[in-house]
Amino acid sequence: MGLGDVLFGRKKLKGSNLDKLFALSTAQLTLETEVGLKPSGVAAVVFKPLSAGEFMQAERDIDELLAVAARDSGSRVTRRSDNFGFQWLVIRDSDFEDLVTTTHLVSSELDARGFGGQLLAALFAFRGGDHPVYLIYGYKRGTFWPFVPTGEDQERDNAEELRLKSELESELPIEPDLTRWLALFDAPLD
């Protein structure tokens, strides 16, 4: 942000960076064989729909988008919403590469429909050790971070997350700033 942007308060809503998503399909083999993360076949695109006037148009857009995604990929896509008013487009596909591709397709369709700034994160579920493991992709920053909720009271297993960070760093663009590792508790994936 330059001086002019500061003086005039012009900080913009940052758009989305989708480029790095595919790093996940490349890393899949390592994830499974070396890190021990087995895909659960579920992913989600989390975004904030615009309400008010745009709501009706947006509803139509998203329904149309879901139909397109289902037709093109064979993945199953459903809509959920959470307590924060975010929409979750939950994508199911037993083939991990297709899962990533559909996630990318859904995100880029949302982006093309003008929702780029509203995209918060994509979430990929894995079966790990004691707890389910999520890899979260932050659209604003174009980076991944691990998220391991213990299932108790919004606790997260920081030690496990940091271990995963060190193992994944060579495979994926991992978010270096730990304060940006947004937690997504109570993911409505079921």
Add this chain to the structure above:
Amino acid sequence: VRRKDVGRDAPLTVRMGAALAVIGAIYLAAFLLLLLGLVSAANKGDLGAALGYVFFLACIPAALYIHLRDGGKLALRAARARVLRRDEVPELYDLIARVAAQADMPAPAAAVIASSSANAFAVGTSRDNEVIAFTTELLDRLNPEELEAVIGHEISHLANRDGMVMTFASGPAMAGSTIWDDADRLTKVAYLLFAPLWAPVYALSVLLMWSMSRYREYVADRGSALLTGAPEQLMSALAKIGGVTPAGDLRGAGISALCIVSARPRRRLELFMDHPPLEKRLERLEEIARETGRPVH
């Protein structure tokens, strides 16, 4: 419409530019006057006076720097704000984290102020020590959607570095009142004799400070609407707390410009207000709501 252009307000940018230019000119005039004094003192070989001018020249950036560094901390202390731990209010921290992530900002900490007037403000000198303070009344009165909108407003203030901009914009006015307050009675009489010289500049400085504050409010309101995707959430929050609230306990804290609603809520002419009138803020938000209603191409 491209979404980032929503609510973009060219006339507002022009007015902000004009206000900033005049404020800059006041700084420049003060700087040149002191420099002139320094040169003439040096010419006369008056070392004492020359050092005095050097001192005042150094004072301007030093005072701005100190205010910028300590203003937030002092405001939190003056308002008796208590920074909350994450485990005390996990839902509030989660909500802040979501809005901050949407703005691509690190999540600020949350603080609470025991107060019967509903208000909130944000302070911070750098991205890692930012705090949003909420009064108990605000947390009690607003539902989660409205609270999200208030957080969006405060995070926009932080993202736009309004603390810094308002420190700069209020510099001349602060200097004026400090000089006046520090003077003894005899000096004040002397100042009054010269009132025709400085009073217009002082009045202009104060009016410009308030106008900058009002402009930044519109910008932060727009930011909140974009972050939450729902201008009507902020509208409903403002409708609840933005009318005439009971006399604020935040008045003394000197950060009214960063509050969601004015800490000096008495009705007055818009020219003398540090926040735009409620009706105008609601009007703008309604306009943003209408604009986002258009199909996107």
